[in-house]
Amino acid sequence: MFNHKITVIQVLPALNSGGVEKGTLEIGRYLVKQGHESIVVSAAGRLVQSLIDEGSRHIEADIGAKKLSTLKYIPWFKQLMRDIRPDIVHVRSRLPAWVVYLAWKSLPENERPRLISTFHGQHSVNRYSAIMTKSERIITVSEMMRDYILRSYPDVDPEKISVVYRGVDMTLYNPDFFPNQNWQDHWIATYPQTRNKPLLTFAGRLSRRKGIEDFIQIIAELKQSGLPVHGLIVGETSPKKKEYRQELERLIHEKQLNNDITFTGHRSDLQNIIAISKAVFSLSKEPESFGRTVTESLSLGVPVVGYSHGGVKEQLERLFPEGKIEVGNVNEAAEVTRKILTGSSVQIRRNDIFTLENMCSETLKTYRELMADKRRVVLDR
Structure with a gap:
Protein backbone atom coordinates (compact mmCIF):
# COMPACT_ATOMS: atom_id res chain seq x y z
CA MET A 1 0.00 0.00 0.00
CA PHE A 2 1.27 3.47 -0.95
CA ASN A 3 1.83 5.93 1.87
CA HIS A 4 3.59 8.76 0.06
CA LYS A 5 2.14 12.15 -0.83
CA ILE A 6 -0.44 11.91 -3.59
CA THR A 7 -1.91 14.46 -6.00
CA VAL A 8 -5.65 14.37 -6.65
CA ILE A 9 -7.60 16.31 -9.29
CA GLN A 10 -11.35 16.51 -8.68
CA VAL A 11 -13.46 17.58 -11.66
CA LEU A 12 -17.01 18.99 -11.60
CA PRO A 13 -19.01 21.60 -13.55
CA ALA A 14 -18.87 24.50 -11.06
CA LEU A 15 -18.40 25.42 -7.41
CA ASN A 16 -21.54 27.30 -6.44
CA SER A 17 -23.61 25.32 -3.95
CA GLY A 18 -25.01 21.86 -3.36
CA GLY A 19 -24.02 18.50 -1.95
CA VAL A 20 -21.59 17.58 -4.73
CA GLU A 21 -19.78 20.89 -4.37
CA LYS A 22 -19.70 20.68 -0.58
CA GLY A 23 -18.28 17.16 -0.76
CA THR A 24 -15.60 18.32 -3.17
CA LEU A 25 -14.47 21.00 -0.71
CA GLU A 26 -14.53 18.56 2.19
CA ILE A 27 -12.33 16.04 0.37
CA GLY A 28 -9.98 18.81 -0.74
CA ARG A 29 -9.63 20.12 2.82
CA TYR A 30 -8.98 16.62 4.16
CA LEU A 31 -6.34 15.84 1.54
CA VAL A 32 -4.46 19.04 2.36
CA LYS A 33 -4.59 18.33 6.10
CA GLN A 34 -3.18 14.86 5.42
CA GLY A 35 -0.25 16.37 3.52
CA HIS A 36 -1.48 15.64 -0.01
CA GLU A 37 -2.02 17.94 -2.98
CA SER A 38 -5.61 18.85 -3.85
CA ILE A 39 -6.57 20.37 -7.20
CA VAL A 40 -10.09 21.11 -8.42
CA VAL A 41 -11.07 21.83 -12.02
CA SER A 42 -14.38 23.65 -12.52
CA ALA A 43 -15.98 26.71 -14.09
CA ALA A 44 -15.52 28.52 -10.74
CA GLY A 45 -18.30 29.80 -8.47
CA ARG A 46 -18.90 31.26 -5.03
CA LEU A 47 -17.10 28.43 -3.21
CA VAL A 48 -13.77 28.87 -4.99
CA GLN A 49 -12.33 31.24 -2.41
CA SER A 50 -13.18 28.84 0.41
CA LEU A 51 -11.51 26.04 -1.53
CA ILE A 52 -8.34 28.09 -1.98
CA ASP A 53 -8.36 29.32 1.63
CA GLU A 54 -8.39 25.69 2.77
CA GLY A 55 -5.26 24.89 0.78
CA SER A 56 -6.50 23.47 -2.51
CA ARG A 57 -5.59 24.81 -5.93
CA HIS A 58 -8.34 25.74 -8.38
CA ILE A 59 -8.02 25.60 -12.17
CA GLU A 60 -10.84 27.35 -13.99
CA ALA A 61 -12.33 25.59 -17.01
CA ASP A 62 -15.95 25.48 -18.15
CA ILE A 63 -15.66 21.74 -18.51
CA GLY A 64 -19.33 21.03 -17.80
CA ALA A 65 -20.89 23.43 -20.32
CA LYS A 66 -23.40 21.69 -22.59
CA LYS A 67 -22.13 23.11 -25.86
CA LEU A 68 -19.97 21.91 -28.72
CA SER A 69 -17.02 24.10 -27.76
CA THR A 70 -16.57 22.04 -24.58
CA LEU A 71 -14.82 19.45 -26.76
CA LYS A 72 -11.77 21.73 -26.78
CA TYR A 73 -11.15 20.68 -23.19
CA ILE A 74 -10.31 17.11 -24.21
CA PRO A 75 -6.80 17.94 -25.51
CA TRP A 76 -6.52 20.64 -22.83
CA PHE A 77 -7.16 18.13 -20.03
CA LYS A 78 -4.81 15.63 -21.63
CA GLN A 79 -2.03 18.21 -21.47
CA LEU A 80 -3.03 19.14 -17.92
CA MET A 81 -2.56 15.53 -16.82
CA ARG A 82 0.83 15.44 -18.51
CA ASP A 83 1.89 18.68 -16.82
CA ILE A 84 0.65 17.85 -13.31
CA ARG A 85 1.04 14.05 -13.40
CA PRO A 86 -1.70 13.45 -10.80
CA ASP A 87 -2.04 10.11 -9.05
CA ILE A 88 -5.85 10.26 -9.05
CA VAL A 89 -8.46 11.99 -11.21
CA HIS A 90 -11.89 11.97 -9.58
CA VAL A 91 -14.93 12.91 -11.70
CA ARG A 92 -18.29 13.77 -10.13
CA SER A 93 -20.56 14.68 -13.06
CA ARG A 94 -21.40 13.22 -16.46
CA LEU A 95 -20.27 15.81 -19.02
CA PRO A 96 -16.94 16.47 -17.28
CA ALA A 97 -16.59 12.69 -17.04
CA TRP A 98 -16.82 12.41 -20.84
CA VAL A 99 -14.16 15.08 -21.32
CA VAL A 100 -11.87 13.53 -18.73
CA TYR A 101 -12.36 9.97 -19.94
CA LEU A 102 -11.62 10.78 -23.59
CA ALA A 103 -8.52 12.73 -22.55
CA TRP A 104 -7.44 9.97 -20.16
CA LYS A 105 -7.99 7.24 -22.76
CA SER A 106 -5.85 9.11 -25.30
CA LEU A 107 -2.81 8.93 -23.02
CA PRO A 108 -0.46 5.95 -23.21
CA GLU A 109 -1.47 3.52 -20.49
CA ASN A 110 1.73 4.05 -18.51
CA GLU A 111 1.03 7.81 -18.33
CA ARG A 112 -2.54 7.56 -17.09
CA PRO A 113 -3.48 8.49 -13.53
CA ARG A 114 -5.98 6.26 -11.79
CA LEU A 115 -9.56 7.23 -12.63
CA ILE A 116 -12.45 7.32 -10.14
CA SER A 117 -16.05 8.48 -10.46
CA THR A 118 -18.73 9.16 -7.86
CA PHE A 119 -22.41 8.43 -8.46
CA HIS A 120 -24.19 11.09 -6.38
CA GLY A 121 -27.68 10.33 -7.69
CA GLN A 122 -29.82 8.24 -10.02
CA HIS A 123 -29.17 9.48 -13.55
CA SER A 124 -31.33 8.45 -16.48
CA VAL A 125 -30.03 5.12 -17.75
CA ASN A 126 -28.48 5.61 -21.18
CA ARG A 127 -25.15 5.74 -22.96
CA TYR A 128 -24.53 9.31 -21.86
CA SER A 129 -24.90 8.41 -18.19
CA ALA A 130 -22.94 5.17 -18.62
CA ILE A 131 -19.73 7.23 -18.78
CA MET A 132 -19.81 7.25 -14.97
CA THR A 133 -19.24 3.47 -15.03
CA LYS A 134 -16.14 3.64 -17.25
CA SER A 135 -13.78 4.66 -14.46
CA GLU A 136 -11.50 2.14 -12.80
CA ARG A 137 -13.29 2.49 -9.49
CA ILE A 138 -16.77 3.82 -8.64
CA ILE A 139 -17.68 5.49 -5.35
CA THR A 140 -21.34 5.59 -4.45
CA VAL A 141 -23.07 7.34 -1.56
CA SER A 142 -25.34 4.54 -0.30
CA GLU A 143 -26.19 0.86 -0.68
CA MET A 144 -29.27 1.93 -2.63
CA MET A 145 -27.04 3.64 -5.17
CA ARG A 146 -24.84 0.55 -5.42
CA ASP A 147 -27.91 -1.54 -6.21
CA TYR A 148 -29.05 1.05 -8.74
CA ILE A 149 -25.70 0.88 -10.58
CA LEU A 150 -25.66 -2.92 -10.70
CA ARG A 151 -29.30 -3.06 -11.78
CA SER A 152 -28.92 -0.35 -14.43
CA TYR A 153 -25.51 -1.41 -15.73
CA PRO A 154 -25.28 -5.20 -15.29
CA ASP A 155 -21.85 -5.34 -16.96
CA VAL A 156 -20.27 -3.40 -14.07
CA ASP A 157 -18.05 -5.52 -11.86
CA PRO A 158 -19.44 -5.28 -8.29
CA GLU A 159 -15.86 -5.28 -7.02
CA LYS A 160 -15.35 -1.88 -8.68
CA ILE A 161 -17.90 -0.21 -6.42
CA SER A 162 -17.08 1.28 -3.01
CA VAL A 163 -19.94 2.55 -0.82
CA VAL A 164 -18.79 5.72 0.96
CA TYR A 165 -21.62 7.33 2.90
CA ARG A 166 -21.84 11.12 3.00
CA GLY A 167 -20.97 12.45 6.45
CA VAL A 168 -21.26 15.47 8.70
CA ASP A 169 -18.69 17.23 10.85
CA MET A 170 -19.44 15.94 14.35
CA THR A 171 -17.67 18.91 15.93
CA LEU A 172 -20.47 21.05 14.49
CA TYR A 173 -23.39 18.61 14.39
CA ASN A 174 -23.81 17.05 17.81
CA PRO A 175 -26.51 16.99 20.53
CA ASP A 176 -24.73 19.74 22.51
CA PHE A 177 -25.22 22.30 19.77
CA PHE A 178 -27.89 24.98 20.19
CA PRO A 179 -28.11 28.44 18.57
CA ASN A 180 -27.15 31.43 20.70
CA THR A 342 -46.01 13.88 23.78
CA GLY A 343 -42.83 12.83 25.51
CA SER A 344 -42.36 9.20 24.52
CA SER A 345 -38.72 8.26 24.92
CA VAL A 346 -36.71 9.10 21.81
CA GLN A 347 -33.62 6.94 21.47
CA ILE A 348 -31.40 8.33 18.72
CA ARG A 349 -28.23 6.33 18.42
CA ARG A 350 -24.94 8.19 18.41
CA ASN A 351 -23.81 8.86 14.87
CA ASP A 352 -20.47 7.18 14.41
CA ILE A 353 -21.22 6.01 10.86
CA PHE A 354 -22.25 9.00 8.74
CA THR A 355 -19.40 11.27 9.78
CA LEU A 356 -17.15 13.58 7.80
CA GLU A 357 -14.07 11.81 9.13
CA ASN A 358 -15.36 8.44 7.90
CA MET A 359 -16.34 9.85 4.51
CA CYS A 360 -12.96 11.46 3.93
CA SER A 361 -10.83 8.61 5.28
CA GLU A 362 -12.79 6.04 3.26
CA THR A 363 -12.38 8.13 0.11
CA LEU A 364 -8.62 8.37 0.67
CA LYS A 365 -8.55 4.63 1.37
CA THR A 366 -10.27 4.04 -1.98
CA TYR A 367 -7.68 6.21 -3.72
CA ARG A 368 -4.84 4.24 -2.15
CA GLU A 369 -6.42 0.87 -2.91
CA LEU A 370 -6.75 1.78 -6.56
CA MET A 371 -3.17 3.04 -6.70
CA ALA A 372 -1.98 -0.25 -5.20
CA ASP A 373 -4.05 -2.28 -7.68
CA LYS A 374 -1.92 -2.87 -10.75
CA ARG A 375 -4.88 -3.99 -12.85
CA ARG A 376 -6.35 -1.58 -15.38
CA VAL A 377 -10.10 -1.79 -15.95
CA VAL A 378 -11.19 -0.04 -19.12
CA LEU A 379 -14.66 -0.50 -20.59
CA ASP A 380 -14.92 0.19 -24.30
CA ARG A 381 -18.63 -0.51 -24.79
Whole structure:
Protein backbone atom coordinates (compact mmCIF):
# COMPACT_ATOMS: atom_id res chain seq x y z
CA MET A 1 0.00 0.00 0.00
CA PHE A 2 1.27 3.47 -0.95
CA ASN A 3 1.83 5.93 1.87
CA HIS A 4 3.59 8.76 0.06
CA LYS A 5 2.14 12.15 -0.83
CA ILE A 6 -0.44 11.91 -3.59
CA THR A 7 -1.91 14.46 -6.00
CA VAL A 8 -5.65 14.37 -6.65
CA ILE A 9 -7.60 16.31 -9.29
CA GLN A 10 -11.35 16.51 -8.68
CA VAL A 11 -13.46 17.58 -11.66
CA LEU A 12 -17.01 18.99 -11.60
CA PRO A 13 -19.01 21.60 -13.55
CA ALA A 14 -18.87 24.50 -11.06
CA LEU A 15 -18.40 25.42 -7.41
CA ASN A 16 -21.54 27.30 -6.44
CA SER A 17 -23.61 25.32 -3.95
CA GLY A 18 -25.01 21.86 -3.36
CA GLY A 19 -24.02 18.50 -1.95
CA VAL A 20 -21.59 17.58 -4.73
CA GLU A 21 -19.78 20.89 -4.37
CA LYS A 22 -19.70 20.68 -0.58
CA GLY A 23 -18.28 17.16 -0.76
CA THR A 24 -15.60 18.32 -3.17
CA LEU A 25 -14.47 21.00 -0.71
CA GLU A 26 -14.53 18.56 2.19
CA ILE A 27 -12.33 16.04 0.37
CA GLY A 28 -9.98 18.81 -0.74
CA ARG A 29 -9.63 20.12 2.82
CA TYR A 30 -8.98 16.62 4.16
CA LEU A 31 -6.34 15.84 1.54
CA VAL A 32 -4.46 19.04 2.36
CA LYS A 33 -4.59 18.33 6.10
CA GLN A 34 -3.18 14.86 5.42
CA GLY A 35 -0.25 16.37 3.52
CA HIS A 36 -1.48 15.64 -0.01
CA GLU A 37 -2.02 17.94 -2.98
CA SER A 38 -5.61 18.85 -3.85
CA ILE A 39 -6.57 20.37 -7.20
CA VAL A 40 -10.09 21.11 -8.42
CA VAL A 41 -11.07 21.83 -12.02
CA SER A 42 -14.38 23.65 -12.52
CA ALA A 43 -15.98 26.71 -14.09
CA ALA A 44 -15.52 28.52 -10.74
CA GLY A 45 -18.30 29.80 -8.47
CA ARG A 46 -18.90 31.26 -5.03
CA LEU A 47 -17.10 28.43 -3.21
CA VAL A 48 -13.77 28.87 -4.99
CA GLN A 49 -12.33 31.24 -2.41
CA SER A 50 -13.18 28.84 0.41
CA LEU A 51 -11.51 26.04 -1.53
CA ILE A 52 -8.34 28.09 -1.98
CA ASP A 53 -8.36 29.32 1.63
CA GLU A 54 -8.39 25.69 2.77
CA GLY A 55 -5.26 24.89 0.78
CA SER A 56 -6.50 23.47 -2.51
CA ARG A 57 -5.59 24.81 -5.93
CA HIS A 58 -8.34 25.74 -8.38
CA ILE A 59 -8.02 25.60 -12.17
CA GLU A 60 -10.84 27.35 -13.99
CA ALA A 61 -12.33 25.59 -17.01
CA ASP A 62 -15.95 25.48 -18.15
CA ILE A 63 -15.66 21.74 -18.51
CA GLY A 64 -19.33 21.03 -17.80
CA ALA A 65 -20.89 23.43 -20.32
CA LYS A 66 -23.40 21.69 -22.59
CA LYS A 67 -22.13 23.11 -25.86
CA LEU A 68 -19.97 21.91 -28.72
CA SER A 69 -17.02 24.10 -27.76
CA THR A 70 -16.57 22.04 -24.58
CA LEU A 71 -14.82 19.45 -26.76
CA LYS A 72 -11.77 21.73 -26.78
CA TYR A 73 -11.15 20.68 -23.19
CA ILE A 74 -10.31 17.11 -24.21
CA PRO A 75 -6.80 17.94 -25.51
CA TRP A 76 -6.52 20.64 -22.83
CA PHE A 77 -7.16 18.13 -20.03
CA LYS A 78 -4.81 15.63 -21.63
CA GLN A 79 -2.03 18.21 -21.47
CA LEU A 80 -3.03 19.14 -17.92
CA MET A 81 -2.56 15.53 -16.82
CA ARG A 82 0.83 15.44 -18.51
CA ASP A 83 1.89 18.68 -16.82
CA ILE A 84 0.65 17.85 -13.31
CA ARG A 85 1.04 14.05 -13.40
CA PRO A 86 -1.70 13.45 -10.80
CA ASP A 87 -2.04 10.11 -9.05
CA ILE A 88 -5.85 10.26 -9.05
CA VAL A 89 -8.46 11.99 -11.21
CA HIS A 90 -11.89 11.97 -9.58
CA VAL A 91 -14.93 12.91 -11.70
CA ARG A 92 -18.29 13.77 -10.13
CA SER A 93 -20.56 14.68 -13.06
CA ARG A 94 -21.40 13.22 -16.46
CA LEU A 95 -20.27 15.81 -19.02
CA PRO A 96 -16.94 16.47 -17.28
CA ALA A 97 -16.59 12.69 -17.04
CA TRP A 98 -16.82 12.41 -20.84
CA VAL A 99 -14.16 15.08 -21.32
CA VAL A 100 -11.87 13.53 -18.73
CA TYR A 101 -12.36 9.97 -19.94
CA LEU A 102 -11.62 10.78 -23.59
CA ALA A 103 -8.52 12.73 -22.55
CA TRP A 104 -7.44 9.97 -20.16
CA LYS A 105 -7.99 7.24 -22.76
CA SER A 106 -5.85 9.11 -25.30
CA LEU A 107 -2.81 8.93 -23.02
CA PRO A 108 -0.46 5.95 -23.21
CA GLU A 109 -1.47 3.52 -20.49
CA ASN A 110 1.73 4.05 -18.51
CA GLU A 111 1.03 7.81 -18.33
CA ARG A 112 -2.54 7.56 -17.09
CA PRO A 113 -3.48 8.49 -13.53
CA ARG A 114 -5.98 6.26 -11.79
CA LEU A 115 -9.56 7.23 -12.63
CA ILE A 116 -12.45 7.32 -10.14
CA SER A 117 -16.05 8.48 -10.46
CA THR A 118 -18.73 9.16 -7.86
CA PHE A 119 -22.41 8.43 -8.46
CA HIS A 120 -24.19 11.09 -6.38
CA GLY A 121 -27.68 10.33 -7.69
CA GLN A 122 -29.82 8.24 -10.02
CA HIS A 123 -29.17 9.48 -13.55
CA SER A 124 -31.33 8.45 -16.48
CA VAL A 125 -30.03 5.12 -17.75
CA ASN A 126 -28.48 5.61 -21.18
CA ARG A 127 -25.15 5.74 -22.96
CA TYR A 128 -24.53 9.31 -21.86
CA SER A 129 -24.90 8.41 -18.19
CA ALA A 130 -22.94 5.17 -18.62
CA ILE A 131 -19.73 7.23 -18.78
CA MET A 132 -19.81 7.25 -14.97
CA THR A 133 -19.24 3.47 -15.03
CA LYS A 134 -16.14 3.64 -17.25
CA SER A 135 -13.78 4.66 -14.46
CA GLU A 136 -11.50 2.14 -12.80
CA ARG A 137 -13.29 2.49 -9.49
CA ILE A 138 -16.77 3.82 -8.64
CA ILE A 139 -17.68 5.49 -5.35
CA THR A 140 -21.34 5.59 -4.45
CA VAL A 141 -23.07 7.34 -1.56
CA SER A 142 -25.34 4.54 -0.30
CA GLU A 143 -26.19 0.86 -0.68
CA MET A 144 -29.27 1.93 -2.63
CA MET A 145 -27.04 3.64 -5.17
CA ARG A 146 -24.84 0.55 -5.42
CA ASP A 147 -27.91 -1.54 -6.21
CA TYR A 148 -29.05 1.05 -8.74
CA ILE A 149 -25.70 0.88 -10.58
CA LEU A 150 -25.66 -2.92 -10.70
CA ARG A 151 -29.30 -3.06 -11.78
CA SER A 152 -28.92 -0.35 -14.43
CA TYR A 153 -25.51 -1.41 -15.73
CA PRO A 154 -25.28 -5.20 -15.29
CA ASP A 155 -21.85 -5.34 -16.96
CA VAL A 156 -20.27 -3.40 -14.07
CA ASP A 157 -18.05 -5.52 -11.86
CA PRO A 158 -19.44 -5.28 -8.29
CA GLU A 159 -15.86 -5.28 -7.02
CA LYS A 160 -15.35 -1.88 -8.68
CA ILE A 161 -17.90 -0.21 -6.42
CA SER A 162 -17.08 1.28 -3.01
CA VAL A 163 -19.94 2.55 -0.82
CA VAL A 164 -18.79 5.72 0.96
CA TYR A 165 -21.62 7.33 2.90
CA ARG A 166 -21.84 11.12 3.00
CA GLY A 167 -20.97 12.45 6.45
CA VAL A 168 -21.26 15.47 8.70
CA ASP A 169 -18.69 17.23 10.85
CA MET A 170 -19.44 15.94 14.35
CA THR A 171 -17.67 18.91 15.93
CA LEU A 172 -20.47 21.05 14.49
CA TYR A 173 -23.39 18.61 14.39
CA ASN A 174 -23.81 17.05 17.81
CA PRO A 175 -26.51 16.99 20.53
CA ASP A 176 -24.73 19.74 22.51
CA PHE A 177 -25.22 22.30 19.77
CA PHE A 178 -27.89 24.98 20.19
CA PRO A 179 -28.11 28.44 18.57
CA ASN A 180 -27.15 31.43 20.70
CA GLN A 181 -29.66 33.79 22.29
CA ASN A 182 -29.12 36.54 19.71
CA TRP A 183 -30.10 34.18 16.93
CA GLN A 184 -33.13 32.93 18.88
CA ASP A 185 -34.30 36.49 19.55
CA HIS A 186 -33.92 37.41 15.89
CA TRP A 187 -35.81 34.28 14.86
CA ILE A 188 -38.79 35.11 17.06
CA ALA A 189 -38.76 38.71 15.87
CA THR A 190 -38.86 37.47 12.27
CA TYR A 191 -41.36 34.65 12.85
CA PRO A 192 -43.42 35.59 15.92
CA GLN A 193 -46.04 32.99 14.94
CA THR A 194 -43.59 30.27 16.00
CA ARG A 195 -43.21 31.48 19.60
CA ASN A 196 -43.74 28.75 22.23
CA LYS A 197 -44.85 26.19 19.64
CA PRO A 198 -43.24 22.83 18.85
CA LEU A 199 -41.62 23.29 15.44
CA LEU A 200 -41.84 20.60 12.77
CA THR A 201 -39.48 21.22 9.87
CA PHE A 202 -39.46 20.19 6.25
CA ALA A 203 -36.22 21.21 4.51
CA GLY A 204 -35.68 21.12 0.77
CA ARG A 205 -36.35 22.90 -2.48
CA LEU A 206 -40.00 22.97 -3.46
CA SER A 207 -40.67 19.99 -5.72
CA ARG A 208 -43.66 17.69 -6.24
CA ARG A 209 -41.60 14.59 -5.58
CA LYS A 210 -40.52 15.81 -2.14
CA GLY A 211 -43.84 15.00 -0.44
CA ILE A 212 -44.68 18.49 0.81
CA GLU A 213 -48.41 17.79 0.49
CA ASP A 214 -47.96 14.89 2.91
CA PHE A 215 -46.17 17.21 5.34
CA ILE A 216 -49.11 19.61 5.22
CA GLN A 217 -51.52 16.73 5.86
CA ILE A 218 -49.46 15.62 8.88
CA ILE A 219 -49.68 19.13 10.35
CA ALA A 220 -53.45 19.09 9.75
CA GLU A 221 -53.89 15.77 11.56
CA LEU A 222 -51.81 16.91 14.51
CA LYS A 223 -53.81 20.14 14.77
CA GLN A 224 -57.05 18.16 14.73
CA SER A 225 -55.80 16.12 17.68
CA GLY A 226 -55.21 19.31 19.68
CA LEU A 227 -51.41 19.61 19.40
CA PRO A 228 -50.32 23.27 18.92
CA VAL A 229 -47.57 22.59 16.39
CA HIS A 230 -46.13 24.91 13.77
CA GLY A 231 -44.78 23.65 10.46
CA LEU A 232 -41.76 25.17 8.71
CA ILE A 233 -41.11 24.66 5.01
CA VAL A 234 -37.48 25.71 4.55
CA GLY A 235 -36.29 25.93 0.97
CA GLU A 236 -36.16 28.13 -2.07
CA THR A 237 -38.85 28.33 -4.72
CA SER A 238 -37.29 28.31 -8.18
CA PRO A 239 -38.96 30.48 -10.84
CA LYS A 240 -40.28 27.32 -12.49
CA LYS A 241 -42.00 26.26 -9.25
CA LYS A 242 -44.05 29.39 -8.56
CA GLU A 243 -47.31 27.72 -9.66
CA TYR A 244 -46.55 24.73 -7.44
CA ARG A 245 -45.92 27.07 -4.51
CA GLN A 246 -49.34 28.60 -5.15
CA GLU A 247 -50.91 25.11 -5.16
CA LEU A 248 -49.36 24.43 -1.76
CA GLU A 249 -50.61 27.74 -0.41
CA ARG A 250 -54.15 26.90 -1.61
CA LEU A 251 -53.93 23.50 0.11
CA ILE A 252 -52.82 25.17 3.34
CA HIS A 253 -55.72 27.60 3.09
CA GLU A 254 -58.22 24.79 2.43
CA LYS A 255 -57.06 23.01 5.56
CA GLN A 256 -57.23 26.25 7.57
CA LEU A 257 -53.52 26.14 8.39
CA ASN A 258 -52.52 29.65 7.32
CA ASN A 259 -51.37 30.47 10.86
CA ASP A 260 -49.76 27.08 11.38
CA ILE A 261 -47.32 26.70 8.47
CA THR A 262 -44.58 29.13 7.42
CA PHE A 263 -42.59 29.21 4.18
CA THR A 264 -39.18 30.60 5.09
CA GLY A 265 -37.62 30.45 1.64
CA HIS A 266 -33.90 29.72 1.39
CA ARG A 267 -32.06 29.98 4.72
CA SER A 268 -28.31 29.81 5.30
CA ASP A 269 -28.88 28.90 8.99
CA LEU A 270 -30.58 25.53 8.52
CA GLN A 271 -28.46 23.99 11.28
CA ASN A 272 -29.94 26.43 13.80
CA ILE A 273 -33.48 25.82 12.54
CA ILE A 274 -33.08 22.07 12.83
CA ALA A 275 -31.67 22.44 16.35
CA ILE A 276 -34.79 24.28 17.59
CA SER A 277 -37.15 21.81 15.89
CA LYS A 278 -38.95 18.95 17.62
CA ALA A 279 -38.77 16.79 14.47
CA VAL A 280 -37.58 16.95 10.87
CA PHE A 281 -39.34 15.26 7.96
CA SER A 282 -38.05 13.45 4.87
CA LEU A 283 -41.07 12.44 2.77
CA SER A 284 -39.80 12.12 -0.79
CA LYS A 285 -42.06 9.94 -2.94
CA GLU A 286 -39.01 8.68 -4.80
CA PRO A 287 -36.02 7.15 -3.00
CA GLU A 288 -33.24 9.62 -2.28
CA SER A 289 -29.65 8.58 -2.94
CA PHE A 290 -28.72 9.70 0.56
CA GLY A 291 -30.45 12.68 2.20
CA ARG A 292 -27.87 14.77 4.06
CA THR A 293 -30.46 16.65 6.17
CA VAL A 294 -31.40 13.34 7.81
CA THR A 295 -27.85 12.82 9.05
CA GLU A 296 -27.51 16.43 10.16
CA SER A 297 -30.74 16.28 12.16
CA LEU A 298 -30.05 12.96 13.86
CA SER A 299 -26.50 14.07 14.68
CA LEU A 300 -27.99 17.13 16.40
CA GLY A 301 -30.26 14.83 18.42
CA VAL A 302 -33.42 15.83 16.53
CA PRO A 303 -35.75 12.96 15.50
CA VAL A 304 -36.44 12.38 11.82
CA VAL A 305 -39.71 11.03 10.48
CA GLY A 306 -38.95 9.66 7.03
CA TYR A 307 -40.30 7.39 4.34
CA SER A 308 -38.50 4.08 4.49
CA HIS A 309 -36.71 3.78 1.19
CA GLY A 310 -33.40 4.72 -0.38
CA GLY A 311 -30.56 6.30 1.53
CA VAL A 312 -32.97 7.74 4.10
CA LYS A 313 -34.01 4.22 5.10
CA GLU A 314 -30.36 3.20 5.51
CA GLN A 315 -29.72 6.11 7.88
CA LEU A 316 -32.89 5.62 9.93
CA GLU A 317 -32.27 1.88 10.30
CA ARG A 318 -28.90 2.60 11.87
CA LEU A 319 -29.66 5.69 13.95
CA PHE A 320 -33.41 6.05 14.55
CA PRO A 321 -35.49 3.08 13.36
CA GLU A 322 -38.57 4.45 15.16
CA GLY A 323 -38.70 7.17 12.52
CA LYS A 324 -39.16 4.82 9.56
CA ILE A 325 -42.55 5.21 7.89
CA GLU A 326 -44.15 3.22 5.07
CA VAL A 327 -43.95 5.35 1.93
CA GLY A 328 -47.05 7.51 1.64
CA ASN A 329 -48.55 6.49 5.00
CA VAL A 330 -49.44 9.92 6.36
CA ASN A 331 -51.45 8.49 9.27
CA GLU A 332 -48.47 6.48 10.50
CA ALA A 333 -46.21 9.52 10.14
CA ALA A 334 -48.64 11.63 12.19
CA GLU A 335 -48.84 8.96 14.89
CA VAL A 336 -45.05 8.66 15.20
CA THR A 337 -44.80 12.46 15.37
CA ARG A 338 -47.47 12.54 18.05
CA LYS A 339 -45.44 10.10 20.16
CA ILE A 340 -42.36 12.29 19.76
CA LEU A 341 -44.27 15.40 20.79
CA THR A 342 -46.01 13.88 23.78
CA GLY A 343 -42.83 12.83 25.51
CA SER A 344 -42.36 9.20 24.52
CA SER A 345 -38.72 8.26 24.92
CA VAL A 346 -36.71 9.10 21.81
CA GLN A 347 -33.62 6.94 21.47
CA ILE A 348 -31.40 8.33 18.72
CA ARG A 349 -28.23 6.33 18.42
CA ARG A 350 -24.94 8.19 18.41
CA ASN A 351 -23.81 8.86 14.87
CA ASP A 352 -20.47 7.18 14.41
CA ILE A 353 -21.22 6.01 10.86
CA PHE A 354 -22.25 9.00 8.74
CA THR A 355 -19.40 11.27 9.78
CA LEU A 356 -17.15 13.58 7.80
CA GLU A 357 -14.07 11.81 9.13
CA ASN A 358 -15.36 8.44 7.90
CA MET A 359 -16.34 9.85 4.51
CA CYS A 360 -12.96 11.46 3.93
CA SER A 361 -10.83 8.61 5.28
CA GLU A 362 -12.79 6.04 3.26
CA THR A 363 -12.38 8.13 0.11
CA LEU A 364 -8.62 8.37 0.67
CA LYS A 365 -8.55 4.63 1.37
CA THR A 366 -10.27 4.04 -1.98
CA TYR A 367 -7.68 6.21 -3.72
CA ARG A 368 -4.84 4.24 -2.15
CA GLU A 369 -6.42 0.87 -2.91
CA LEU A 370 -6.75 1.78 -6.56
CA MET A 371 -3.17 3.04 -6.70
CA ALA A 372 -1.98 -0.25 -5.20
CA ASP A 373 -4.05 -2.28 -7.68
CA LYS A 374 -1.92 -2.87 -10.75
CA ARG A 375 -4.88 -3.99 -12.85
CA ARG A 376 -6.35 -1.58 -15.38
CA VAL A 377 -10.10 -1.79 -15.95
CA VAL A 378 -11.19 -0.04 -19.12
CA LEU A 379 -14.66 -0.50 -20.59
CA ASP A 380 -14.92 0.19 -24.30
CA ARG A 381 -18.63 -0.51 -24.79
